[in-house]
Amino acid sequence: MSSNYRITYNVDMVFCIDATGSMGGVINMVKNNALHFFNDVTQAMAKKNKTIDKLRVRVVAFRDYIADGDDAMLVTDFFSLPEQTADFERCVNSIEAFGGGDDPEDGLEALGYAIRSNWNAEGMKKRQVIVVWTDATTHELGFGASAPNYPSRMAKTFDELTAWWGDCQNPGYINQNAKRLLLFAPNGPHWGLISDTWDNVIHFPSVAGKGLGEYDYEQIIDSISNTI
Amino acid sequence: MAINSKKNALVSVVDSIFVVGGEMIEKNGEDSYAYSLNDKYGFIGVFDGCGGIGSRKYDSFENKTGAFISSHTSANLMLEWFNLFTKHGYELSSDSMNSVCSSMKENLENELRKYDSVAGTTALKGSLTKNFPTTASMVLFSGDKSKMQALYIWAGDSRGFMLTKGGLIQITRDDIEDDGDALQNLSNDSKLTNMVCADGSFHLNGRMVNAPESGIMITATDGFFGYFSTPMEFEYMLLDTLMASESIAQWKDKLNDYIRKYTADDYTMCVAVYGYKSVRALKKVYAPRMDMLYKKYISGLPGLGDEARIHLWNDYKKDYYRGD
Numbered sequence: 001m002s003s004n005y006r007i008t009y010n011v012d013m014v015f016c017i018d019a020t021g022s023m024g025g026v027i028n029m030v031k032n033n034a035l036h037f038f039n040d041v042t043q044a045m046a047k048k049n050k051t052i053d054k055l056r057v058r059v060v061a062f063r064d065y066i067a068d069g070d071d072a073m074l075v076t077d078f079f080s081l082p083e084q085t086a087d088f089e090r091c092v093n094s095i096e097a098f099g100g101g102d103d104p105e106d107g108l109e110a111l112g113y114a115i116r117s118n119w120n121a122e123g124m125k126k127r128q129v130i131v132v133w134t135d136a137t138t139h140e141l142g143f144g145a146s147a148p149n150y151p152s153r154m155a156k157t158f159d160e161l162t163a164w165w166g167d168c169q170n171p172g173y174i175n176q177n178a179k180r181l182l183l184f185a186p187n188g189p190h191w192g193l194i195s196d197t198w199d200n201v202i203h204f205p206s207v208a209g210k211g212l213g214e215y216d217y218e219q220i221i222d223s224i225s226n227t228i
Numbered sequence: 229m230a231i232n233s234k235k236n237a238l239v240s241v242v243d244s245i246f247v248v249g250g251e252m253i254e255k256n257g258e259d260s261y262a263y264s265l266n267d268k269y270g271f272i273g274v275f276d277g278c279g280g281i282g283s284r285k286y287d288s289f290e291n292k293t294g295a296f297i298s299s300h301t302s303a304n305l306m307l308e309w310f311n312l313f314t315k316h317g318y319e320l321s322s323d324s325m326n327s328v329c330s331s332m333k334e335n336l337e338n339e340l341r342k343y344d345s346v347a348g349t350t351a352l353k354g355s356l357t358k359n360f361p362t363t364a365s366m367v368l369f370s371g372d373k374s375k376m377q378a379l380y381i382w383a384g385d386s387r388g389f390m391l392t393k394g395g396l397i398q399i400t401r402d403d404i405e406d407d408g409d410a411l412q413n414l415s416n417d418s419k420l421t422n423m424v425c426a427d428g429s430f431h432l433n434g435r436m437v438n439a440p441e442s443g444i445m446i447t448a449t450d451g452f453f454g455y456f457s458t459p460m461e462f463e464y465m466l467l468d469t470l471m472a473s474e475s476i477a478q479w480k481d482k483l484n485d486y487i488r489k490y491t492a493d494d495y496t497m498c499v500a501v502y503g504y505k506s507v508r509a510l511k512k513v514y515a516p517r518m519d520m521l522y523k524k525y526i527s528g529l530p531g532l533g534d535e536a537r538i539h540l541w542n543d544y545k546k547d548y549y550r551g552d
Contacts, residue, residue: 007415007455007492048252049492124415168405168419176405177417180356200419201354215285216352222283222293223356227417227450 008053009045010123012078013038014114015092018107018134018208019061019074020100026208027097030133030184033209034059034092037131038081040217044225053123055081059091062110065144067101072149075113100136107138108190112155115164116173126178129224135207137188158190165198180224184209237267241373242502243510244476245272248452248483249496258282258295259449259496260303260362264310269320271310272498273366275299276386276449278423282361286347297343298360302424305339306332306366313368320370320377322436328368329381329432336364337428344426360426365400365447369439369500376439376502381432384423385413387453390437391444393513395521395547396463399435410459410548411541442503442513451495452487458537460525460544467518475507 015034023030038057045052056078065072074095079088114130141157144150155161165181166172179200185191187205195203202223204212245265251257258277264270277295285291309332318324340360347359363384370377380388385402402413403422422430439445446466453462469482487495504510525544529537 006490051492125417177419183354195354199355202356203353204351205353206351213351215287215291216350218285219283219350219352219357223280226278226280226283 006051007124008051009125009127010054010120011038011041011045011052011127011129012056012058012117012120013041013129013131014058014060014117016060016062016107016110016114016130016132016134017092017095018063018105018132018136019095019097020063020105020136021098022100022103022135023097023208026135026210027095029210030208031092031095033133034131035089040221041127041129041225044221048225050225054120056120057081057088058114058117059088059095060110060113061095062106063099064101064105064139065109065147065150068099069147070149071099072106072144072147073109073113073151078118103136104139104143104189105134105136106144107132107134107136107185108141108158108161109144109151109154112141112161112164113151115161119174119178121175126175127180127224128174128178129180129182131182131184132191133184133208134191135186137186138190158193162198167199182220182224184212238270238369238371239265239267241371241376242270242500243504243506244501245270245499246476246480247496247498248480248487249494250484250488251494252492256292256296257494258293258299259451259494260299261496261498262303262307262310263498263500264307266314268317268370269310269314270369270500271307271366272445272447272500273303273306273364274386274447274449274496274498275302275365275424276363276384276451276494276496278358278361278363278384278420281356281358284350284352284357284359288346288348289343294347294358294360295362298340298362298424298426301339301343301360302336302362302364305335306364309335310368320368320379325379325434325436328379329434332366332381333430333432336424337426340424340426341428358423358425358427361423362425363420363449364424364432365449367445367447367500369445371439371502373503374441376441376443378437378439378445380435380437383430383432384420386447386449389446389448390439391446391463391466392440392442393517395517396466397550398459398548399437400433403433409541409545411538411545414454414456414459440503445500445502446497448497449493449495451491451493452497454493455491458525458529458541458544459548460521460541461529464518464521464526467514467521470514471511471518473507476501479507
């Protein structure tokens with residue numbers, strides 16, 4: 001008996017990065033983590049003989065619709081890696097920490113953009129990963145709706161955003177088996193609620209991942225690369 | 229091939245019990261196993277530590293992951309449980325199935341809670357973390373030359389099979405979110421809904437089988453059966469390697485050689501062969517099945533589109549799920 005059959009994985013990642021002024025002290029750490037994260041996941045999968053067929057990464061840099069106007073949300077298409085690695089790196093490195101207005105930010109809108117990404121539906125096995133780095137809690141959805149550039153098709157409430165994420169009874173806009181959400185965010189509203197109630201979430205309560213230990217990081221990477 | 233025998237005792241009926249296993253990362257394999265046999269009862273079991281949600285490493289346990297600790301602890305504990313079960317002379321029957329499952333569960337829960345109590349806290353939160361999770365797939369069996377009863381017990385997506393001259397039967401049902409069949413589950417990567425873990429929020433499923441006078445009982449982790457394009461290739465691999473072997477030791481080596489080339493996970497399979505007396509007799513019984521399997525399901529697979537593959541599977545699965 002012989003076989004050339006190999007299970008391959010299509011991996012999509014969306015990096016949501018808080019780019020407001022309060023992130024100034026940690027933005028370089030976050031950018032560095034974002035640039036290395038996809039590589040750490042692919043290496044962990046390779047170690048277990050899991051072959052990645054297609055790898056794509058997308059960036060959502062978010063601030064505050066009321067305070068920051070046109071700079072409130074930077075959303076890219078997916079970069080195919082390794083072909084577009086230089087473009088991806090240029091994009092991440094161009095993010096600067098400024099603005100933000102009050103303490104909470106529009107992180108839920110960033111998450112909304114991420115969930116409704118144009119995920120790769122092809123391939124045998126998939127991972128669809130969203131990573132959020134922020135030092136702030138979030139506004140309620142629609143807090144910035146009076147801003148002219150506020151997206152008209154955004155989820156109106158937290159419950160609607162929860163439905164976008166989906167669960168085993170009612171799948172959302174992201175593949176139920178492939179999805180993973182990783183939060184490097186404080187434990188306040190709404191991040192704490194998400195980690196308590198949404199499925200397939202891992203949350204390191206902190207200022208944008210500051211203080212993350214080696215073992216915790218390995219655990220996060222393994223929880224994303226392995227079946228659950 | 230033969231295990232030393234006493235007339236009419238289980239040991240005179242069981243030809244061989246063996247395990248085939250391997251790990252992706254040396255000395256950190258998250259699969260484990262246990263097996264034992266005495267005059268009256270036999271036991272085989274595999275355990276697959278859940279490396280996704282159980283990937284936390286514990287300082288207090290030599291930096292091993294919760295998945296590693298759980299699978300190995302569970303295997304050792306179930307062996308101890310089996311020895312006590314045997315010592316007390318309990319009966320294996322449909323009536324005792326629930327109490328057997330409850331007793332096993334209680335033992336697993338109590339032991340893993342002990343680990344949990346000294347494990348300390350972690351900064352990480354969320355549903356992607358669980359303390360000391362592992363799957364379990366076990367068979368507790370008893371019989372003689374005229375009959376064999378087998379209780380399949382499981383939690384999670386490690387599986388229990390019965391291989392007879394009529395083909396491979398999957399006895400267990402995966403505890404997963406999707407209700408897809410074994411072909412769909414090869415690509416769905418569905419989430420486990422039930423597994424052995426320290427918080428006790430699990431159950432052990434049980435299914436009693438009146439097994440034929442001769443057969444092969446199998447428990448396996450998904451590293452063994454989950455990397456084929458169709459479930460029928462798993463059966464074919466079992467038979468093809470058997471037919472190319474002159475002894476059980478050779479069969480074991482060939483199984484290992486084959487699976488390690490294609491899997492992307494730790495892999496473990498525990499096998500109990502009974503009622504054949506010799507490898508020659510065993511091969512003779514399974515040769516017609518292998519020929520039929522090859523002609524009907526395997527030879528045409530290369531180059532088949534998804535639809536045709538599903539069509540073949542739909543025909544094959546009538547026997548694969550027989551007894552449901």
